[in-house]
Every structure is written in structure tokens, then in C-alpha cells.
Amino acid sequence: MDRFAxxxxxxxxxxxxxxxxxxxxxxxxxxxxxxxxxxxxxxTHRLIWRxxxxxxxxxxxxxxxIVFIEEQAAGIGKSAKIVVHLHPASSNKEPGPFQSSKxxxxxxxxxxxxxxxxxxxxxxxxxxxxxxxxxxGQTIQxxxxxxxxxxxxxxxxxxxxxxxxxxxxxxxxxxxxxxxxSKLMEKAKEMVELSKSIANKIKEKQGDITExxxxxxxxxLLSMGIANPVTRETYGSGTHYHxxxxxxxxxxxxxxxxxxxxxxxxxxxxxxxxxxxxLELLSPEDLVNACRMLESLKLPLRLRIFDSGVMVIxxxxxxxxxxxASALETVSEKGSLTADEFAKLVGMSVLLAKERxxxxxxxxxxxxxxxxxxLRFYPNLFLTQS
Amino acid sequence: MHRRGVGAGAIxxxxxxxxxxxERGTVLAEDQLAQMSKQLDMFKNNLEEFASKHKQEIRKxxxxxxxxxDMCATIGVDPLASGKGFWSEMLGVGDFYYELGVQIIEVCxxxxxxxxxxxxxxxLHQQVLKGRGKFAQDVSQDDLLRAIKKLKVxxxxxxxxxxxxxxxxxxxxxxxxxxHTVVLQLAEKKGYVTVSxxxxxxxxxxxxxxxxxxxxxxxxxxxxxxxxxxxxxxxLPALFTELYSQEITPEEAKEAIP
Numbered sequence: 223m224d225r226f227a228x229x230x231x232x233x234x235x236x237x238x239x240x241x242x243x244x245x246x247x248x249x250x251x252x253x254x255x256x257x258x259x260x261x262x263x264x265x266t267h268r269l270i271w272r273x274x275x276x277x278x279x280x281x282x283x284x285x286x287x288i289v290f291i292e293e294q295a296a297g298i299g300k301s302a303k304i305v306v307h308l309h310p311a312s313s314n315k316e317p318g319p320f321q322s323s324k325x326x327x328x329x330x331x332x333x334x335x336x337x338x339x340x341x342x343x344x345x346x347x348x349x350x351x352x353x354x355x356x357x358x359g360q361t362i363q364x365x366x367x368x369x370x371x372x373x374x375x376x377x378x379x380x381x382x383x384x385x386x387x388x389x390x391x392x393x394x395x396x397x398x399x400x401x402x403x404s405k406l407m408e409k410a411k412e413m414v415e416l417s418k419s420i421a422n423k424i425k426e427k428q429g430d431i432t433e434x435x436x437x438x439x440x441x442x443l444l445s446m447g448i449a450n451p452v453t454r455e456t457y458g459s460g461t462h463y464h465x466x467x468x469x470x471x472x473x474x475x476x477x478x479x480x481x482x483x484x485x486x487x488x489x490x491x492x493x494x495x496x497x498x499x500x501l502e503l504l505s506p507e508d509l510v511n512a513c514r515m516l517e518s519l520k521l522p523l524r525l526r527i528f529d530s531g532v533m534v535i536x537x538x539x540x541x542x543x544x545x546x547a548s549a550l551e552t553v554s555e556k557g558s559l560t561a562d563e564f565a566k567l568v569g570m571s572v573l574l575a576k577e578r579x580x581x582x583x584x585x586x587x588x589x590x591x592x593x594x595x596x597l598r599f600y601p602n603l604f605l606t607q608s
Numbered sequence: 609m610h611r612r613g614v615g616a617g618a619i620x621x622x623x624x625x626x627x628x629x630x631e632r633g634t635v636l637a638e639d640q641l642a643q644m645s646k647q648l649d650m651f652k653n654n655l656e657e658f659a660s661k662h663k664q665e666i667r668k669x670x671x672x673x674x675x676x677x678d679m680c681a682t683i684g685v686d687p688l689a690s691g692k693g694f695w696s697e698m699l700g701v702g703d704f705y706y707e708l709g710v711q712i713i714e715v716c717x718x719x720x721x722x723x724x725x726x727x728x729x730x731x732l733h734q735q736v737l738k739g740r741g742k743f744a745q746d747v748s749q750d751d752l753l754r755a756i757k758k759l760k761v762x763x764x765x766x767x768x769x770x771x772x773x774x775x776x777x778x779x780x781x782x783x784x785x786x787x788h789t790v791v792l793q794l795a796e797k798k799g800y801v802t803v804s805x806x807x808x809x810x811x812x813x814x815x816x817x818x819x820x821x822x823x824x825x826x827x828x829x830x831x832x833x834x835x836x837x838x839x840x841x842x843x844l845p846a847l848f849t850e851l852y853s854q855e856i857t858p859e860e861a862k863e864a865i866p
Binding site for chain 1: 638640641643644645647648650651652654655658661662665669672675676679680682683684685686687688689690691692693694695696697702703706707709710713714720758759760761762763764765780781822825826828832
């Protein structure tokens with residue numbers, strides 16, 4: 223460990239960072255020293271170690287000091303290590319943490335792994351000896367902290383170079399991606415053209431296409447994401463996928479519906495089902511198209527669309543009109559209620575509470591009082607007290 | 609050479625259908641369907657190849673996503689239409705946007721009692737990012753808009769209203785016609801609007817202005833400040849981002865999802 227010298231940790235002109243690894247402990251030969259948790263940096267010129275807790279504590283050894291390196295596999299309770307054998311320190315070495323050492327090697331202990339890559343890179347640097355080609359000049363000092371009086375930031379040049387390389391590579395990736403994307407879109411366009419021509423044929427020969435073929439065509443459109451050119455409507459309904467989905471939904475939603483008074487808004491269903499799936503989520507259109515098939519498949523749920531456009535799933539056994547009767551009772555008891563108040567009382571979402579009150583109004587059981595203070599519903603006394 | 613694996617029944621049926629069509633002098637759509645099926649398989653392979661090289665790009669790069677979406681729209685393809693579509697399955701675009709849809713619904717629901725179901729795209733963006741946490745993929749405003757467009761089909765009143773340089777997102781089935789929208793746009797500059805301002809900027813009669821403002825009040829999208837100097841001011845909570853805290857408390861969040 224006496225080959226190490228204190229350093230600011232700044233890279234010098236011509237020095238480039240190669241790889242770094244956190245969680246490395248330094249050992250002086252077989253003995254542990256106080257440098258037990260740090261970031262180990264490999265540059266083209268040096269091996270630098272910086273304490274993770276105290277960034278001011280930073281030491282380095284030139285790669286030219288390395289004789290050879292060995293790997294030491296991990297054991298039970300022991301991290302993998304790299305053993306670095308070093309030449310004796312030169313007499314004009316900068317001051318370091320140790321004046322002398324009885325060992326001519328140090329060990330790098332990789333507590334957070336990373337030793338395989340590091341070993342590879344270190345071997346490369348040692349064999350390439352890049353430090354001989356790139357004489358280092360003055361260290362660049364940046365962001366000198368006037369208060370601390372110490373230089374904190376890492377030297378810019380090496381880092382900038384690395385960023386530039388990364389930028390170039392990213393640019394190259396992006397332009398390649400765009401090129402590939404354009405080619406892909408050309409092919410997709412062909413599919414769209416083909417589907418249009420098939421759709422035209424179908425239109426011309428109304429009724430000459432079998433049901434089977436219609437279903438097949440629809441499923442091809444589904445795969446490509448092409449709107450049905452014939453009906454222009456959401457193409458998905460009527461495919462096997464949506465039929466299967468409808469059946470699945472009937473299974474999944476039975477219990478939640480029962481727990482929620484037999485009715486749920488489609489947005490609630492969308493969130494619930496997708497949260498449960500985690501992956502391979504349903505698109506909103508998938509959900510709507512599947513729900514449209516519930517009734518025709520004779521499943522115990524159905525899709526209902528209110529006048530306002532709000533879409534809900536109800537249990538077949540649910541009868542919203544009956545619920546209206548109990549809503550009327552509730553409103554009568556309280557004299558009058560807004561949708562918010564009703565929702566809180568009954569334990570429903572405000573959206574569905576409002577729909578129920580609107581339906582009650584439509585059926586003539588409630589009257590509204592529409593003012594700036596909100597929409598309030600009263601029992602329809604005109605009906606009952608005439 | 610015999611074709612193996614084709615049942616006699618299927619052949620007979622096919623021949624019958626063919627005869628039927630030939631009878632009417634029409635060309636079988638079957639041929640084209642078969643062609644489409646083959647081309648579909650080829651396309652699937654192309655897409656798989658593309659995905660293996662660039663799937664990450666789509667995931668990580670919002671600008672690339674925009675390009676991708678625009679190109680799809682140009683050729684008449686909707687990659688988000690179905691989770692079962694190739695695009696969704698192979699590029700994973702579907703899951704990204706559908707999950708975003710869930711997050712958008714939850715944020716809107718949690719804040720509805722405060723803003724009546726109107727929220728700026730900025731605030732929605734901030735809240736969604738917060739909910740997603742530090743390690744989630746980056747989400748852009750464009751991503752949000754696309755997810756919202758898909759949510760419209762659920763019938764919950766999702767809408768996008770252009771105001772100023774940005775958008776207000778509506779998430780309740782309240783009817784907002786052109787008059788309402790125009791007043792919202794007027795209010796965007798200061799967060800509030802008065803009857804006089806509407807009269808002078810839009811050249812409307814007082815009655816018309818009042819009707820629109822009352823509708824917004826009823827829907828909970830506007831709040832009335834009668835103590836303002838001069839005349840009453842109609843404030844839009846959706847627009848007061850600087851004026852109060854953005855936090856959704858855990859209680860609000862729990863209340864939001866029944």
C-alpha cells in the first residue's frame with residue numbers, strides 16, 4: 223500500500239476514464255486497512271480509489287507500477303478479489319497514506335461485484351500501456367470551491383470525450399432506428415392497401431363472403447391496427463379474441479360487481495382489470511369491444527350506456543330501475559340530496575350516483591333544483607301529491 | 609403428389625364455396641385473404657426484427673415515440689387500438705400507453721373534488737410522474753395526450769381542450785360546448801375571468817356570459833369569489849397551480865377509488 227499517493231482524483235489532460243466500480247475495499251497484502259468502502263476507478267494511466275463516505279480521501283497508483291494481476295474467486299462470506307502485484311515505489315513518489323509496507327501486492331475486494339469486468343479492463347489497459355502514448359500535462363481544475371479552498375469536480379476533458387462518444391453512438395442508433403422504422407412503415411402501408419382492396423371486394427359482393435372469412439379478416443385487421451374499411455366502426459368486435467375476452471371478464475368481474483352493488487363504470491373496470499393483469503394489458507377499445515359482446519354471448523353481465531354517454535357494466539341480475547326506488551326512499555328521508563351527498567351516503571362513486579339520480583328523474587320520481595350551488599334532487603311531489 | 613393433412617370434408621366444403629362463387633362470376637375473396645395471411649406473417653417477422661433492434665429506443669425515447677406514432681397515423685394504422693395487435697405485442701407500446709391510461713384515470717379521479725374534473729396537462733404530467741416514481745420510464749406530454757385520446761372510448765367524458773399554449777384535460781362527462789371552451793381559454797391567462805372581461809373580449813351579452821359561468825360553477829369547475837374588488841371573479845381551480853399545494857393526500861387517493 224505504500225505505492226499509493228494522495229490525489230485530488232481529477233483526471234489529467236490526456237487521461238481517460240475506462241471503468242469504475244463501487245463498493246471496493248483495499249487491502250495491503252493480506253491485511254485490511256482503513257480503506258474499506260470506496261469507488262475504484264480505472265483510467266488509462268492510473269488506478270484511483272475514492273472513499274464513498276469522504277470524497278476528499280482519494281488515492282491513486284500509476285498503472286506503470288503494476289507488474290501483474292491475478293483473480294481470486296469469491297468464497298463463502300468472501301468477495302471476489304483482484305490481486306495486484308506492484309513494483310517498489312519510486313523514490314520521488316508523491317506522499318501517500320503509507321510510508322512503508324511489508325507486502326509487494328495489494329488486494330482489491332469487490333463487495334458489490336463487478337470484478338469480472340474490472341479485471342478484463344485492467345488487463346487490457348496494462349497490456350495496451352496507453353499511458354506511454356498519452357503524456358499527461360497539467361491537471362485541469364474546475365469548479366474550485368472558494369469556501370473549501372479545494373478542487374472538487376472531476377476533470378472535464380476525459381469526461382467530455384466520453385460523453386461525445388456516447389452522443390455519437392446514440393445519434394447513430396437513432397438514425398439507424400429511423401431508417402429501419404421508415405422501411406417497416408412501407409411494409410405496413412402495403413398491408414393497409416391490401417386490406418382496403420379486400421374490403422372493396424367484400425362491399426361489392428355483399429353477402430358472398432362467409433362468416434368465417436369475415437371473422438378472419440377482422441382478426442387480420444386487429445393484428446395490424448387497421449380500422450375496418452367496410453363498416454368504419456371499431457373493427458374489433460366480432461373477433462375470437464374479443465369473444466374470449468368477454469368470457470374472461472365475466473369470470474373476473476362477477477365478485478367485484480357483487481361487492482359494489484352490481485354496477486361499475488367502465489373506467490373502474492379498465493383500471494381494475496389492467497392493474498390485475500400487470501402485463502399484456504387491454505386497450506380501452508379491447509375492453510369496450512369485449513363488453514359489447516357480453517349480452518350476445520349470454521354472459522351474466524351486460525354493458526349499459528347511459529344518456530350522458532357514461533358506460534357501465536351491470537350484473538344481469540342488477541336492475542337499475544329497482545335501485546331507483548330505493549334511491550327515492552333515501553332522497554325522501556333526507557329531504558333532498560346532491561349527487562355527492564347521495565354517493566357518500568350509499569357508498570357509490572359520484573359518477574354512478576349521479577347517473578342513478580338522473581335516471582330517477584327521467585322516470586319521474588325526482589325533480590331537480592339546478593342552481594349555482596349545485597344540482598340538487600328532490601322527490602317529485604307533483605307526482606305524489608296531486 | 610398427394611397433399612397430406614387436409615381432410616376430405618374441408619376440401620369438399622372449399623370446392624363447394626368455390627363453385628358457388630364462380631357461379632356468380634365473382635373472384636374469391638379467399639385468395640386475397642390467403643395472400644393477406646401470408647403477408648401478415650412476413651410483416652410479423654419484419655416487426656420482430658425491428659423490435660429486437662429498436663424496442664429499447666421506443667421505450668426510452670419520447671421523441672422517437674412521437675415519430676413512430678405520426679408515421680403510423682399517416683399510413684392509417686393505429687398501434688394502440690388493441691393489446692392483441694402486433695405493435696403492442698412486439699414493441700410493447702401497448703402496455704406503456706394502457707398503463708399510463710390507468711395512471712391518468714387515477715390522478716383525475718383523486719383531484720376531481722378540487723377542480724371539478726378539469727386539470728391542466730402540466731399538472732397532470734407532474735402528478736403522473738410523481739406516481740410513477742424515480743425509476744420508471746420517462747413520460748412526455750405527447751404520451752399523455754395519446755393515452756387520453758384512447759381513454760375517450762370508455763365513455764367517461766375524457767376530453768382535451770386547447771387553451772393558451774397548452775391543454776385542459778376534462779375527465780368527467782360534463783357537457784362543454786364551444787361557449788364553455790372559449791371562456792376557459794379566456795380564463796387561462798390569469799386563472800379567473802369576470803363577466804365584464806367576457807363582454808369586452810368576446811362581445812357577448814351579459815346573459816350569455818352568465819349562463820356559461822353558472823354552468824362551470826355547477827360542474828364544480830369554477831369557484832366564485834364574491835369578495836373581489838369590483839365585480840365577482842370566477843376562478844378555475846384547474847389553473848391555480850402556483851396558488852396551492854399539489855399534493856394528493858392519502859385520504860384523497862383512497863376516497864377517489866371506491
